[in-house]
Amino acid sequence: MNDVFMNTFHRLPVTFTGGQGAWLTDVNGKKYLDFTSGIAVNCLGHAYPPLVAAIAQQAAKINHTCNYYLNDTVSAFAQKLVAACSGAGMKKVFLANSGAEANEGACKIARKYSHDKYGKGRHTIVTLRGSFHGRTITTLSATGQDVFHKNFGPFTEGFVYVPANDIEALDKALDPNTTAGFMVEAIQGESGIRPLSAEYLAAAAGFCAQRDILLMFDEIQTGIGRTGTFLACEGCGITPDVVTLAKGIAGGVPAGAVLAGEKAADVLQVGDHGSTFGGNPLAAAAGLVVLDTVAQPGFLKEITRKGEKITSALASWNHPNITGIRGKGLMIGVDLTVEAWPLLEAAIARAQSGGNPGLLLLTAGKQTLRILPPYIISDEEIEKGLDALKSIL
Ligand SMILES: *Cc1c(COP(=O)(O)O)cnc(C)c1O
Numbered sequence: 484m485n486d487v488f489m490n491t492f493h494r495l496p497v498t499f500t501g502g503q504g505a506w507l508t509d510v511n512g513k514k515y516l517d518f519t520s521g522i523a524v525n526c527l528g529h530a531y532p533p534l535v536a537a538i539a540q541q542a543a544k545i546n547h548t549c550n551y552y553l554n555d556t557v558s559a560f561a562q563k564l565v566a567a568c569s570g571a572g573m574k575k576v577f578l579a580n581s582g583a584e585a586n587e588g589a590c591k592i593a594r595k596y597s598h599d600k601y602g603k604g605r606h607t608i609v610t611l612r613g614s615f616h617g618r619t620i621t622t623l624s625a626t627g628q629d630v631f632h633k634n635f636g637p638f639t640e641g642f643v644y645v646p647a648n649d650i651e652a653l654d655k656a657l658d659p660n661t662t663a664g665f666m667v668e669a670i671q672g673e674s675g676i677r678p679l680s681a682e683y684l685a686a687a688a689g690f691c692a693q694r695d696i697l698l699m700f701d702e703i704q705t706g707i708g709r710t711g712t713f714l715a716c717e718g719c720g721i722t723p724d725v726v727t728l729a730k731g732i733a734g735g736v737p738a739g740a741v742l743a744g745e746k747a748a749d750v751l752q753v754g755d756h757g758s759t760f761g762g763n764p765l766a767a768a769a770g771l772v773v774l775d776t777v778a779q780p781g782f783l784k785e786i787t788r789k790g791e792k793i794t795s796a797l798a799s800w801n802h803p804n805i806t807g808i809r810g811k812g813l814m815i816g817v818d819l820t821v822e823a824w825p826l827l828e829a830a831i832a833r834a835q836s837g838g839n840p841g842l843l844l845l846t847a848g849k850q851t852l853r854i855l856p857p858y859i860i861s862d863e864e865i866e867k868g869l870d871a872l873k874s875i876l
Pocket of ligand 1: 673
């Protein structure tokens, strides 16, 4: 049955048929607690009733119009999204379908901004070692990890990598004569939940402002409340020029966005960029529910509290196989003395071999577990999941 899929994913031996809140059910009726949110996507869990209702209502009206026209739901979503990001200085948005597409848009904005103002040759985009920015040829070029740079060359020119948290190296790399932008994740997600230091981000913001280089925050994993503020850059006190979003933005419906502040909001003009599915009404209807939910009073504080509950419980175990715990909000990395993948297998096997619920976990690097629960997870579910993790460890 699975022969038709290209062999791109290392899959675990489970097939899901349904979900409810923080739980998933497999073809045999076994239950699994979801500590992944589908990699930071299903931020409101599975089958969240207002999200289900909004998608169903929109599906009964309009699923798609081309970008020749506006749609009421899409306009409402765009306005709310820009307002939600206005604390980080964002003024305008381009709606896309995915993270990679959002980052492509950001790179185009940086290059055109620089080209319009300074002419040819100032097109370099600096990114960090250990970064992850997507799977298209250009966003792979932006991704500063050699493992991704096999087989697919030639890559897009004009990307330069520097080590994370090295202010001196960044100072050198951000050459104002050649550099258009600096793209950065506040917490590197795929490579191990590695936060950048506040001093580093402040220094980066200073260099970018002085040299008229666009500061671009890839908030595809950190955004939409994941770290306890709507955007992670707000938590770091940074006002970027460009922010990209995807993953959690529409609670499980594919969507992405590029936002820009004062400097770059009007760089892209008619004909410069586009996307058939970008700004899709179904995704916008879902996105409105996400934005309204995370805007509820106290909602973001709960993300911080739940995250701290998890990290302090993990720390209290003093477990010999845990060597480090990092993260912010519900974006947590746990360094292990052992490989992480077998734990993912064991956490699934647990449900299949006995009466215990299974647990869904992620890796971020070979020896790091990544924990990204849905925001709606209850304290009791967190405790259940941690009990499962402890017994697997
Ligand atoms: C997941 C991710 C991307 C890529 O998003 P896709 O929707 O898979 O294209 C880019 N940047 C970061 C930080 C991510 O976590």
